[in-house]
Amino acid sequence: MTHESKLVIGLAINSLIILLLCITLGISLDWSLLAIATTSFLTLFILSYISIKIFKLWQTSLMDLTCYTQLLAEGVGNIAPKSSSGDGLISQLQLEIAQLAKTNHSTQSPSSLLMLSSMMDSLPIAICIFDQQWRLSYRNPAMYQQLKLPLLIGSHATDSGFRLNKDSPPLSHQYFDGNWQVECVSYHDNGQQQWLYTAINISRSLQQHESIIQQNLIRVFSHELRNSLTPMASMTDTLLCSDHLDQEQARLVLGRIHKRSSHLLEFIGRYADLSQLSEPNLAWFDIGNLIDEAATVLADSTKINIKGESQCFGDIAQLSMVFTNLFTNAQQAHAQSALTIEVVVYRQEQQQFVDVIDNGCGFANLENALTPFYSTKSNGSGIGLSLCREIIHQHGGELTVNNNSPAGGAIISMNWPTTG
Numbered sequence: 001m002t003h004e005s006k007l008v009i010g011l012a013i014n015s016l017i018i019l020l021l022c023i024t025l026g027i028s029l030d031w032s033l034l035a036i037a038t039t040s041f042l043t044l045f046i047l048s049y050i051s052i053k054i055f056k057l058w059q060t061s062l063m064d065l066t067c068y069t070q071l072l073a074e075g076v077g078n079i080a081p082k083s084s085s086g087d088g089l090i091s092q093l094q095l096e097i098a099q100l101a102k103t104n105h106s107t108q109s110p111s112s113l114l115m116l117s118s119m120m121d122s123l124p125i126a127i128c129i130f131d132q133q134w135r136l137s138y139r140n141p142a143m144y145q146q147l148k149l150p151l152l153i154g155s156h157a158t159d160s161g162f163r164l165n166k167d168s169p170p171l172s173h174q175y176f177d178g179n180w181q182v183e184c185v186s187y188h189d190n191g192q193q194q195w196l197y198t199a200i201n202i203s204r205s206l207q208q209h210e211s212i213i214q215q216n217l218i219r220v221f222s223h224e225l226r227n228s229l230t231p232m233a234s235m236t237d238t239l240l241c242s243d244h245l246d247q248e249q250a251r252l253v254l255g256r257i258h259k260r261s262s263h264l265l266e267f268i269g270r271y272a273d274l275s276q277l278s279e280p281n282l283a284w285f286d287i288g289n290l291i292d293e294a295a296t297v298l299a300d301s302t303k304i305n306i307k308g309e310s311q312c313f314g315d316i317a318q319l320s321m322v323f324t325n326l327f328t329n330a331q332q333a334h335a336q337s338a339l340t341i342e343v344v345v346y347r348q349e350q351q352q353f354v355d356v357i358d359n360g361c362g363f364a365n366l367e368n369a370l371t372p373f374y375s376t377k378s379n380g381s382g383i384g385l386s387l388c389r390e391i392i393h394q395h396g397g398e399l400t401v402n403n404n405s406p407a408g409g410a411i412i413s414m415n416w417p418t419t420g
Helices: 003-028 033-071 087-106 111-122 142-146 201-242 247-275 287-297 316-333 384-394
Strands: 126-129 136-139 162-164 172-173 179-188 192-201 283-286 305-310 309-315 340-348 351-358 398-403 410-417
Touching: 003 033, 172 179, 172 192, 172 351, 201 247, 247 340, 283 287, 287 305, 287 309, 287 316, 287 340, 309 316, 309 351, 316 351, 316 384, 384 398, 384 410
Parallel strands: 305 340
Antiparallel strands: 126 136, 126 192, 162 172, 179 192, 283 309, 340 351, 351 410, 398 410
16 A cells, blocks of 8 residues: 555545544534534535645655655756755755765766756756657756646656647647747657657747837838828918918819828728738639739739639638739839739649749848838838738748849749648
């Protein structure tokens, strides 16, 4: 019989004795049956709660001590167990184990495994290693400090709160579901499969990224509002200061105000499209009709050549926004006498590919071409390509941009799966 079983039986016997004494006391005092039953129930509930707390405290103390011993055996010296109150046996045992570990550590010669373990022990990244049966082989102090659980070598991953998933990643933990970058990779050691689980706290990086986006958003909106509202205010002031309103001049001013306000509404609408994309409604469609519709933003002299497949897979409404933005960018960046756009559509296995190639000026700053709110054009908002990339991401694909050297112009390459 194990010590755990003996403790459970002992606690159960003590609780039963106390319960019988309470029942006997009630009978001797001539209590009613309802009073005896109620008292017995409350007594049993309190005794059960106390017994469970005592067992958990005893079990947790021994598990912490076991984990502490395993860490010391691995050469970890920068971690201490949870201190027990008083001068009890567990506290004395902790002191004895720590003293023994110091003595043995000073006489041990370093090995390659110990050096590797020491390197991982000092990393701020939470690290765990599991074998092919998902039993814990190693965990560094950072993992122990984050989970604050006894991570016993040889225990199953689920015993420490890990979840086994059918999809990727194969292993996850509720604690690391927030602002953590988690990786779970497989490798082989002496012919045995091992799983390396790492978790990095990226909350600070996310905060910095959000701060940059907010600053860029404020900068762009301030720029657009100032560019539109300043001339509108100036023109209305001119009209209000005139003693006699000239009808032709009033029409001219109101026309310019209308144009400025339309531009501002268009900018806000494009930002709303970027931030409120819905799930794509995937279907097969004729890409020629879509391109003809998007080409209405181009000058009449523009030539469009379509090569490859006539059928395309995706959300026709969202992809229409993609081609409209790409054609608008090509038109704005065009500096030659005749703009030519080539659209190449093809499929490989279960992947859709679309390339849009123009003979314009190309990208002046290729590295920041896809950065939201960044634009080298005086009237650009930096939203068009960001919206295109977000739509392709919603389709489960990727969008990349390049300059068409040495011919000149830009190449926008898109690909996404043809399975919904």
